[in-house]
Amino acid sequence: MDAAIEAVEITKHFGSTQALHGVTFTVPRGSVFGVIGPNGAGKTTTMRALLDIIRPSSGHATVLGTDSRNAGPELRRRIGFLPGELILEGRITGRKLLQHYADISGPVRTGHIDELAERFHLDLGQPVRKLSRGNKQKLGIVQAFMHEPELLVLDEPTSGLDPLMQQEFLLLVKEARDAGQTVFLSSHVISEIQQAADEVAILRDGRIITVASVEALRQTAVRHLRMTATGIRPADLAGLLGGLAGMAGLVCTAVTSQTGAAATEATATLEGAIQPFIQAVSTLSLTDLVLEEPDLEESVLALYTAPGESAESHRAARATRKVRGTRAERKESK
Structure with a gap:
């Protein structure tokens, strides 16, 4: 099967901090591929490197058959992207904002925006600045899906959504896969990945620990x-x-x-x-x-912690690295 994404030995340095260590994986077309890991593991940095929002220090990536470093407007129109840190213009209504994105991303099927908004109980007539965090997240989901792109890259997509809207989102992902679209999503919520993904990469401290199908992880779960x-x-x-x-x-x-x-x-x-x-x-x-049913969460969490490292020391070290890496990443992206 052709690959929608091929990442080969991607590394990324932010000053003295190395955020990614030779990240390599392949996302088949028409599949849902999940990247899971604790906060600070490198999920967002990986996505930004794939989309050429930031440049890898070494290694390369191919997205929809094109070198990501040559990702011009034509390739970007084939991608729907939901960033983890969603920043939206607040002075206009949701409808006008989505129309602005539609003008950039390309044709949107008539009525499709309203269909998506209705599914997520989103009022597009409200000024964006008056929307709650959850409704802003819904707006971000609609803009990513509305032009029915070949590839969806979604960073922590259910952040801020209530449980009912989370399930609606997972149904939307399933429909996208059934329609032949490829979905690449990140999360630290294991149950979300378990429901949505065909294959999972577990990321820890900027390294891919394992890539496996959800069923394979269940077979090895406790x-x-x-x-x-x-x-x-x-x-x-x-x-x-x-x-x-x-x-x-x-x-x-x-x-x-x-x-x-x-x-x-x-x-x-x-x-x-x-x-x-x-x-x-x-x-x-x-x-x-x-x-009991296999405890996939317990199995995955065991992979988060390096051998010989306590969970507490791992969390403390990870928090320090995250702060340093985030500061450097923001500085580079400006």
Whole structure:
């Protein structure tokens, strides 16, 4: 399948801060590709580099078959872009603002702007300055989608939207993909990516940690389980579950005997296949067994933190890098 985006070894320095470290990935045409990572991971910098809003320090990118460094008006009209930091002219109405963007981006199907505004309960007659943050975000979504571009590049698109509007947005993304459009979106909301994306790149500290399909991530995700059995002592149940550690990736977290009852309760996490676990406990007298859906969020969050690094130290270091990188990026973009 042809690629809508090809990023090859993109690096970006802002002074002494390196924001991107050899970022490489491919986005197939007609797919939804998500980039997920904590704040400061490099998602916005990656998008801006792809669109030639900022120039990479090294590496290159091809967008819709064109070198992004040669992204003139003709290529830009084929792209719908929603920036993460949305700045809109506030002295005119939403309708006039969208008409201004339509004049720049190219033909917009008659009535399409009103269709999108109605879906998002957006009043286009209101001056932009009077709109709430959520309604301004809706306006940004409409301007990105209204000319039905080949490629949509959306940075944190549901920021500020209520849950109902988030679901409407995800439906709009699905419709775009079904129509053959390509969607490249970033988020730090894992459930959003899980619902929308075909493939996901996990970005941490300016590096691609992994690129995988959502289903592949689910296959490797952690499941939590809870079980209660009668006629077995806690030590024996702990030994049985401990024997599954190597075979099924099961880690027993607690085994307790219920007070006043001849029952033993155990909790565990399961990273491997379900079948070996089911076979091992099939001989027990179970009174309760709860096996949760794979916890994709827990699995992804584990990839955010580097080996040997605590979550707290990772968050602190990331916050420092984000402040430095954002200051330098703003200075360059001016």
